[in-house]
Amino acid sequence: MKEELQAIEQEALAAIEKAENSQAVQEMKVKYLGKKGSLTTVLRGMGKLSKEERPVIGELANNVRESITEALEAKTEKLEREALNEQLETETIDVTLPGNPVHVGGRHLLTSIMEEIEDLFIGMGYEVKEGPEVETDYYNFEKLNLPKNHPARDMQDTFFITNELLLRTQTSPVQARTMEAYQGKRPIKMICPGKVYRRDTDDATHSHQFRQIEGLVVDKNITLSDLKGTLDVFAKKMFGKDREIRLRPSFFPFTEPSVEMDVSCKVCNGKGCSVCKHTGWIEILGGGMVHPRVLEMSGYDSTVYSGFAFGMGQERIAMLKYGVNDIRHFYTNDVRFLSQYHQA
Amino acid sequence: MLVSYNWLRNYVNLDHVTPEELAEKITRSGIEVEGVEYLAPAVENIVVGYVKSCEKHPDADKLNLCQVDVGEESLQIVCGAPNVGEGQKVAVAKPGTKLPNGMKIKKVKLRGVESNGMICSLQELGLDEKYIPTDVAEGIFVFPEDAEVGTPVQELLNLDDAVLDLDVLANRPDALSMLGVAYDVAAVLDQPIHLPDENLNADESIQAEDYIDVKIDSIENNPYYGAFVIRDVEIKPAPLWMRNYLMASGIRPINNVVDITNFVLLEYGQPLHAFDYDRFGSKEVVIRQGKENETMITLDDQERQLNEKNLVITNGKEPVALAGVMGGADSEVTDETTNILLEAAYFDAASVRHTVKQTGLRSESSTRFEKGVDPNRVKRAGIRACSLLQKYAGGKVAAGVVEVDELDKSEKSVTITTSKVNQRLGMELDEKDVTSVLARLQFEFSKNGEEIVVQVPTRRLDISIFEDILEEVIRIYGYDHLPYTIPQGWVQAGGLTDVQLLQREIKNYLSSAGLMETLTYSLTNKQDASRFLTPDMEEGTANTVGLAMPMSEEHSHLRLSLIPEMLRVLQHNVARTQTDLAYYEIGKVFISEEEQITKQPIENLHVAGALTGLWHNHPWQQEKKPVDFYVAKGIVEGLFAHLELDVTFVQTKMEDMHPGRCAEIRLNGKGIGYVGQIHPLVAKDFDVKETYVFEINLESVFSVHQATPSFTDIPRYPSVTRDIAFILDNDVPAGEVQAVIKETGAPLVKEVSIFDVYQGEHMEEGKKSVAYRLLYQDPSRTLKDDEVETSYQAVVEKVNNQFGSYVRS
Numbered sequence A: 001m002k003e004e005l006q007a008i009e010q011e012a013l014a015a016i017e018k019a020e021n022s023q024a025v026q027e028m029k030v031k032y033l034g035k036k037g038s039l040t041t042v043l044r045g046m047g048k049l050s051k052e053e054r055p056v057i058g059e060l061a062n063n064v065r066e067s068i069t070e071a072l073e074a075k076t077e078k079l080e081r082e083a084l085n086e087q088l089e090t091e092t093i094d095v096t097l098p099g100n101p102v103h104v105g106g107r108h109l110l111t112s113i114m115e116e117i118e119d120l121f122i123g124m125g126y127e128v129k130e131g132p133e134v135e136t137d138y139y140n141f142e143k144l145n146l147p148k149n150h151p152a153r154d155m156q157d158t159f160f161i162t163n164e165l166l167l168r169t170q171t172s173p174v175q176a177r178t179m180e181a182y183q184g185k186r187p188i189k190m191i192c193p194g195k196v197y198r199r200d201t202d203d204a205t206h207s208h209q210f211r212q213i214e215g216l217v218v219d220k221n222i223t224l225s226d227l228k229g230t231l232d233v234f235a236k237k238m239f240g241k242d243r244e245i246r247l248r249p250s251f252f253p254f255t256e257p258s259v260e261m262d263v264s265c266k267v268c269n270g271k272g273c274s275v276c277k278h279t280g281w282i283e284i285l286g287g288g289m290v291h292p293r294v295l296e297m298s299g300y301d302s303t304v305y306s307g308f309a310f311g312m313g314q315e316r317i318a319m320l321k322y323g324v325n326d327i328r329h330f331y332t333n334d335v336r337f338l339s340q341y342h343q344a
Numbered sequence B: 001m002l003v004s005y006n007w008l009r010n011y012v013n014l015d016h017v018t019p020e021e022l023a024e025k026i027t028r029s030g031i032e033v034e035g036v037e038y039l040a041p042a043v044e045n046i047v048v049g050y051v052k053s054c055e056k057h058p059d060a061d062k063l064n065l066c067q068v069d070v071g072e073e074s075l076q077i078v079c080g081a082p083n084v085g086e087g088q089k090v091a092v093a094k095p096g097t098k099l100p101n102g103m104k105i106k107k108v109k110l111r112g113v114e115s116n117g118m119i120c121s122l123q124e125l126g127l128d129e130k131y132i133p134t135d136v137a138e139g140i141f142v143f144p145e146d147a148e149v150g151t152p153v154q155e156l157l158n159l160d161d162a163v164l165d166l167d168v169l170a171n172r173p174d175a176l177s178m179l180g181v182a183y184d185v186a187a188v189l190d191q192p193i194h195l196p197d198e199n200l201n202a203d204e205s206i207q208a209e210d211y212i213d214v215k216i217d218s219i220e221n222n223p224y225y226g227a228f229v230i231r232d233v234e235i236k237p238a239p240l241w242m243r244n245y246l247m248a249s250g251i252r253p254i255n256n257v258v259d260i261t262n263f264v265l266l267e268y269g270q271p272l273h274a275f276d277y278d279r280f281g282s283k284e285v286v287i288r289q290g291k292e293n294e295t296m297i298t299l300d301d302q303e304r305q306l307n308e309k310n311l312v313i314t315n316g317k318e319p320v321a322l323a324g325v326m327g328g329a330d331s332e333v334t335d336e337t338t339n340i341l342l343e344a345a346y347f348d349a350a351s352v353r354h355t356v357k358q359t360g361l362r363s364e365s366s367t368r369f370e371k372g373v374d375p376n377r378v379k380r381a382g383i384r385a386c387s388l389l390q391k392y393a394g395g396k397v398a399a400g401v402v403e404v405d406e407l408d409k410s411e412k413s414v415t416i417t418t419s420k421v422n423q424r425l426g427m428e429l430d431e432k433d434v435t436s437v438l439a440r441l442q443f444e445f446s447k448n449g450e451e452i453v454v455q456v457p458t459r460r461l462d463i464s465i466f467e468d469i470l471e472e473v474i475r476i477y478g479y480d481h482l483p484y485t486i487p488q489g490w491v492q493a494g495g496l497t498d499v500q501l502l503q504r505e506i507k508n509y510l511s512s513a514g515l516m517e518t519l520t521y522s523l524t525n526k527q528d529a530s531r532f533l534t535p536d537m538e539e540g541t542a543n544t545v546g547l548a549m550p551m552s553e554e555h556s557h558l559r560l561s562l563i564p565e566m567l568r569v570l571q572h573n574v575a576r577t578q579t580d581l582a583y584y585e586i587g588k589v590f591i592s593e594e595e596q597i598t599k600q601p602i603e604n605l606h607v608a609g610a611l612t613g614l615w616h617n618h619p620w621q622q623e624k625k626p627v628d629f630y631v632a633k634g635i636v637e638g639l640f641a642h643l644e645l646d647v648t649f650v651q652t653k654m655e656d657m658h659p660g661r662c663a664e665i666r667l668n669g670k671g672i673g674y675v676g677q678i679h680p681l682v683a684k685d686f687d688v689k690e691t692y693v694f695e696i697n698l699e700s701v702f703s704v705h706q707a708t709p710s711f712t713d714i715p716r717y718p719s720v721t722r723d724i725a726f727i728l729d730n731d732v733p734a735g736e737v738q739a740v741i742k743e744t745g746a747p748l749v750k751e752v753s754i755f756d757v758y759q760g761e762h763m764e765e766g767k768k769s770v771a772y773r774l775l776y777q778d779p780s781r782t783l784k785d786d787e788v789e790t791s792y793q794a795v796v797e798k799v800n801n802q803f804g805s806y807v808r809s
């Protein structure tokens, strides 16, 4: 009997191996494992066996059944996989055709620049202050040490609305308003970004509307070295860690001493090229120590408090950083310009 | 201010510093030098020649045949200049020379006669046209008789000079003079300064007071007036060196008298004026304010209308000069002048500025008075000019100056301490570092313990307080020595306010929604400034703000809406075949509540969008979706969903918008914006096709927005959905029905959505079917079928009663 069982197993495994489709596999199942199948038929003769032989043959029969079942299942899975593969092959598409387009929007380059600068100073503990774009003569000029008839007023051509109202020519009035609001009672660390306006004819380097960002720090013992160190952090973050800065004397009515800051030219690395007019340096921004009169006018005791302030044009920063050659691009909003700076 | 390097050498030793190095040093320590230019390119082999003889060319009328002695040799030169003549000293380019204009000088034959060189004009020597004196503009240049034959022309004419262009800011009027620049350069280079000769040997036989009297009626505007008298002058060209320096400084030489006043103006920064004494009209100078209806003719032959605000110089009867601004035509120095009345005066800056603004006359003189001159140099400049007139115009200077002098010439003193200097700079300078800067600047000082008392020379009008001295110390000591530090001490958490964060959030959303941010001008034209108003602005109370003096009509008024300038952006792009566009902008609008503005307008922040062309375009799959109302509305709905605010949309009519495709956006029942299609006629005006816009007043959003949303638990029990289709009259807004369903079904109905709208076939005329899906949910339990059914029936009944509808079967 043992031999019969082994013969059935061998025959079945060989037959299953040869089966070509699921129908044939089903037939094999009936033929070997079915009620009338060969295994069942053989097992019917179990009664004739001795007590000792029965468990041995019984175990062998189970093993044979399991082995055939496994072979049937394996074959079925293999055939199904083959069928699926065949079907998937017919579903092949052209992956080189374009995908379903997603509308891509984005921030304006100047917004990106502004937010980058804001975040840099926020990281150093500055708050962001804003103020009106239509200002009074008082906050735009007088509070900044520019009394009426001061010759330095000619430095900025102003859009006046009335004798007392104007479009702000700088974001500095926000500094004046903040100092006034705090009334000399607490230190200040702030930046003020925003739109400003000047009577300039629009051309490649001038715009009657542009954006500034200014900074102001007031505390006991603020030094000119603090301004230099702060501007150095700014320049390295905006223009690269290899950049160097230098300060030069300048003049602004609301700071004394006043400085101009240059950054070493990225194009020529300070050797001199057409971008930096062969000086190796590019003028970036102005600043200085807050004029004692400006502090006093807003209630800060200039013998106790000192401060520094700086200001820059956002367009200029963007133009230098991204090589934009005409300021008008920022305001024409040509989609072919704007879409160049999606991830600026 | 143009500064001649060669001229400056008269006051400071520049032997060890090139013009370029000097420019760099000046820029780093005080005044920005915008450029260094050489007067003419370097040329060799051009020397002074003596014209021994000059005859007509045998075969050409217009040519001359000259024998010219150039020192080592004598050259035969054919010259075409009409002013060439025997006995002249001229500039000769010898054969082999290359002129600045590229011309090469060779031995040639002209009409059969050999020519061995060329006699040159100033233009040919490379000098810029604008500097060349009018009397020598035509033809060759003739040197004064004392020019030595064979001398290279380059240095004789100062053509090797370099000119530094200084950008002098309002705080440094002292640098509008050669002496002022010299003081600064001497300090920077740590060199002594050599001052000009102010010795004057007046002719004691004539006394100025016998010739002139001075009377000032307006002492506050004219605290000093000095009158000098110079007799028997000979009007002729100024000496070559002086003409050279003037040319290098951008001033065209005229004659010795005018040139000397200009030379002293540049040297001392003190404007002077020379009158023709004999044409002055009287023997007294009276300075007073102008009178209404008074007129005078200025040097430029213009008649000027005067008033009480103009300070004028008169001869006691009528004005002869606008003080500090321009002289009169009647008393001008001419070629026939023999006696000079020289004015050296101090005019008040504001007074001069007023006259300049009124007349538009801005000159080298007025610029200096406007910015302020050194009170201690006024008289000295007069004396300097007299000594030059004596020397170069052959004049006899009358002894004495007739003057009225109430000018404050005292020096200010400023007290500093080294510790305070260090405290402000963040440095550790020694007292010696500080005092040596003061010494280099030639500021006198005395010490009183810790204190250093600095006497500020009157030439430095910009210095009056400690911080001014601080700036002097660090600029001369060098900014490069400053360390790099970051403010220590007080600390705050930096950051953005809720409103600023919200703006960034709105930009994030709109950018991700596929819109591109624009930045447009706040100033637009008058008509566009008051269009497309959001519903919070009421007709009549929202006035535009106009500029007093706009530069153009396109930018004359501040906007009340962002839309017109955004439409202009669409127009620009569409004209460049960019047709599918979606833009947004966040910016301020300016609302004046007054018709005649007297106070600052309200500034409201708005967000706006403008969309045109295709919203979706996927051609090979035949998917194309043009922008329509619902695309624009969807963006707005998404925005408010993002901000977690409930808004409603109500059909509305707006000027400039499509009458049937515009919705007012309401927040808490208040109109805060609109969304819709712009009127096709407006679109046509802007050369754009079908365009949809939205605009929202963000101030209303900021006032209700919660920065930190509160937590709501995620539902744990299943929801039940029920669908209903109502047959409604066409004009019933689906949104209103939706609102009624939600209200009636509350609190079990959590959401109501519209999933089908049908009109047309199988539908009664004038009716439409709108299908709603209701979502029922209770956060605390599973709902029972019968309570959902009860609620459902209540909704059906309510809607049918209110809108006369019925349920579609």
Ligand SMILES: [Zn+2]
Residues within 6 Å of the ligand: A265, A266, A267, A268, A269, A270, A271, A272, A273, A274, A275, A276, A277, A278, A280, A281
């Ligand atoms: Zn460079």
